[in-house]
Amino acid sequence: MREYLESNPQIKYILFGGKGGLGKTTLSTATAYWLAKNEKKVVVFSTDPQASLTDIFETKIFGKGEVEMAPNLYALEIDADKRIEEYQEEIRQKIRDMYGVTEIPEECEDYIKSSAAEPAMAESATFDAMVQLMTTGGYNNYIFDMMPHGHAVRFLGMAEILDTWVNKIVETRKKAGEYGDVASVLSGKGGLAEEDQMLNELEFIRSRLDFVSKMMRDKTHTAFFYVLIPELMPILDTKKALEMFSAFNIPLSGIIVNQVYPVELLEQPNVPAFLRNRIAMQQGYMKTIDEEFGPLIRGVVPMFDREPKGLEMISRVAESLFR
Ligand SMILES: Nc1ncnc2c1ncn2[C@@H]1O[C@H](COP(=O)(O)OP(=O)(O)O)[C@@H](O)[C@H]1O
Ligand SMILES: [Mg+2]
Numbered sequence: 001m002r003e004y005l006e007s008n009p010q011i012k013y014i015l016f017g018g019k020g021g022l023g024k025t026t027l028s029t030a031t032a033y034w035l036a037k038n039e040k041k042v043v044v045f046s047t048d049p050q051a052s053l054t055d056i057f058e059t060k061i062f063g064k065g066e067v068e069m070a071p072n073l074y075a076l077e078i079d080a081d082k083r084i085e086e087y088q089e090e091i092r093q094k095i096r097d098m099y100g101v102t103e104i105p106e107e108c109e110d111y112i113k114s115s116a117a118e119p120a121m122a123e124s125a126t127f128d129a130m131v132q133l134m135t136t137g138g139y140n141n142y143i144f145d146m147m148p149h150g151h152a153v154r155f156l157g158m159a160e161i162l163d164t165w166v167n168k169i170v171e172t173r174k175k176a177g178e179y180g181d182v183a184s185v186l187s188g189k190g191g192l193a194e195e196d197q198m199l200n201e202l203e204f205i206r207s208r209l210d211f212v213s214k215m216m217r218d219k220t221h222t223a224f225f226y227v228l229i230p231e232l233m234p235i236l237d238t239k240k241a242l243e244m245f246s247a248f249n250i251p252l253s254g255i256i257v258n259q260v261y262p263v264e265l266l267e268q269p270n271v272p273a274f275l276r277n278r279i280a281m282q283q284g285y286m287k288t289i290d291e292e293f294g295p296l297i298r299g300v301v302p303m304f305d306r307e308p309k310g311l312e313m314i315s316r317v318a319e320s321l322f323r
Helices: 002-007 024-037 052-057 080-099 106-115 119-136 149-177 180-187 191-217 232-247 263-267 273-296 310-321
Strands: 013-017 042-046 067-070 073-077 141-145 222-228 254-260 297-302
Touching (some): 013 024, 024 052, 024 073, 024 310, 042 052, 052 310, 080 119, 119 141, 297 310
Parallel strands (some): 013 222, 254 297
């Protein structure tokens, strides 16, 4: 990790992806900690709906904005549900404004309510918050503890779909423009102006998606690390993820192997068979990882004897990650 960041000094955004429970939050926080120690002003942002930064810092930061945890080290955990509620209210207000109604028609209300259950809504809210942070934050580094990869990648796919969609609408709109005056007279209250407002809305959504999608593909400023542990399922998952990323042209900066039982334990007297077997199993998978992803390995972090929580433990993780 140290080598990677030192030889890519322009890296500004660092993302951690991978399945849940393997160490994204832990390694994101450790990375933020290390950069902060190295004189960078850093924010670590969790996009996980679970209150994970609150856990690791042992401080309630959920929904509280950017909170300073140590000198130069800030943490941000957004309340996606609250954002979704704000969205919904915005949509209601727009409907009221556009159509000059005071009551939201029942069908619209049903639709607005059901949209909150869409996973894409939470992702959209998260990406919104990310873009807002990146464009206004003023940090040297932004560390993103990402939601499980499937969602993030699918969302990027949406950027392309939305692109096509917006282009179609713009085209149609241009054609309609020739009849614009007639249309607005016919509709009685500026039909095209309403259409434009919707178009603006789509353009706005598209610009945010584009921002994230460009950021994720920009190898100079962005590093994307994938976390796994030496077990079969995570290895298979990582292989699949790598294929998915390359299909979406998202470069991967490396993988980090976490929760590795220290082999030195075997040198102690009376090692229980249970532990010996676990270590042997992990070492077998370490070999597989080496064969599959060798040149991509950026770090190997040991399994600690307790959950890394609190700054003291975070600093220990950082030490081994940036050895
Ligand atoms: N190297 C490690 N040693 C011991 N426990 C770890 C290690 N890395 C992560 N953990 C613990 O494993 C759990 C999952 O880690 P976490 O970073 O929250 O994963 P994710 O964010 O990917 O879901 C947490 O309880 C965390 O404290
Ligand atoms: Mg997490």
